[in-house]
Amino acid sequence: MRELKVGIIGAGIWGANHARVFNTLLQTRLVAVCDIAPERANAFKEQSGCAAAYSDFNELIADPEVEAISVATPDFTHAPIILAALKANKHVLCEKPLAMTLEETEEVAKAAAQSSGKLMVDFHNRVNPAIVQLRDAVAAGEIGNAVHGYARLSNTTYVPLEMLSWAAKSSALWFLGSHVVDALRFVLNDEVVRVYSVARSGVLKARGVDTQDVHISTLEFSKGAVITLENSWILSTANPIAYDFKIELVGDKGQINANPSHNGAVTKLTSQGAKFADLLGITPTGPSRIGGFVLEAIAQFVDAVLDEAPLLADAKDGLAVTRVLAAIEQSAAQGTPVRLCF
Numbered sequence: 001m002r003e004l005k006v007g008i009i010g011a012g013i014w015g016a017n018h019a020r021v022f023n024t025l026l027q028t029r030l031v032a033v034c035d036i037a038p039e040r041a042n043a044f045k046e047q048s049g050c051a052a053a054y055s056d057f058n059e060l061i062a063d064p065e066v067e068a069i070s071v072a073t074p075d076f077t078h079a080p081i082i083l084a085a086l087k088a089n090k091h092v093l094c095e096k097p098l099a100m101t102l103e104e105t106e107e108v109a110k111a112a113a114q115s116s117g118k119l120m121v122d123f124h125n126r127v128n129p130a131i132v133q134l135r136d137a138v139a140a141g142e143i144g145n146a147v148h149g150y151a152r153l154s155n156t157t158y159v160p161l162e163m164l165s166w167a168a169k170s171s172a173l174w175f176l177g178s179h180v181v182d183a184l185r186f187v188l189n190d191e192v193v194r195v196y197s198v199a200r201s202g203v204l205k206a207r208g209v210d211t212q213d214v215h216i217s218t219l220e221f222s223k224g225a226v227i228t229l230e231n232s233w234i235l236s237t238a239n240p241i242a243y244d245f246k247i248e249l250v251g252d253k254g255q256i257n258a259n260p261s262h263n264g265a266v267t268k269l270t271s272q273g274a275k276f277a278d279l280l281g282i283t284p285t286g287p288s289r290i291g292g293f294v295l296e297a298i299a300q301f302v303d304a305v306l307d308e309a310p311l312l313a314d315a316k317d318g319l320a321v322t323r324v325l326a327a328i329e330q331s332a333a334q335g336t337p338v339r340l341c342f
């Protein structure tokens, strides 16, 4: 079996999940890690058992042992890292969003087309069983033509106030909306042609994180579906899980609703109240091994690199999503609808 040697840039919460996946998959070996915080890179190296730790991403990219690179750094830092890795013709798996400005994302897409390295965006909801059910039902014509719908991916205040040190440089729109816009494109097999959005700020700002509380957006797709999208970072921490994810689609022949926030298999009732565990995305299968759609998406990147299997989501998908999110921000800022051209 051919082995893929991997390096991870960004030794934080999500980089740790990438490491668990690479340590679970038989075809991958984690060989290097990089974090601008050297103590974090060193601790990660010890925990994951990889050979090298760096604090400059250029050093990891130049390491001849590293064939493929996971980019798991904060949202606003992705572009220069991906550009350097693609220039060195390394394969890249990047966390969502691909980049946070249209200019940067276009540059990345151009670099991906010129590199012999492959680029995949980790839009793992494409292998989330609940979202795949939606896609299959729509493709089979079970609801007829999608007419309207509602999509919500929002977090409790735990995420911007306690989990992410860099929340002020992102927003629920970029951190969460990137997942849902891609999932809707995937489910409807369609592109967004017009958006109108209203944002509200103040709750997070009053607590020291200067970013929007919520974007409520209307997305019109080219085949006619109109979807209301909510991305909030101020849900109550009393919720049973730190995120709430719902997609409901109404067609001219039927309706389909998905609630992938939790699969209801485990409810913990303690002094913290009722709490659900995520068993769909990260399914614990052993002390350092995981299954679930987080693993499945990364496994598809490995299959694409080693066996020429199709990428789950490529630079074009990353660019399409950034276009929609940038248009939503523009609409919220100017108070008028924004039309997109493809």
Ligand SMILES: NC(=O)c1ccc[n+]([C@@H]2O[C@H](COP(=O)([O-])OP(=O)(O)OC[C@H]3O[C@@H](n4cnc5c(N)ncnc54)[C@H](O)[C@@H]3O)[C@@H](O)[C@H]2O)c1
Binding pocket: 009, 010, 011, 012, 013, 014, 015, 034, 035, 036, 037, 040, 055, 057, 071, 072, 073, 074, 075, 077, 095, 096, 097, 122, 124, 164, 165, 166, 175
């Ligand atoms: N797919 C998902 O469901 C999911 C969930 C959580 C986070 N994410 C994404 O993963 C990425 C990382 O998020 P996180 O929650 O792990 O954040 P985090 O803050 O826990 O970790 C980020 C790490 O990157 C390091 N870093 C920052 N700039 C760097 C640079 N230039 N070079 C090297 N290291 C650098 C930081 O020191 C930190 O250790 C984000 O893009 C986020 O949107 C995806």
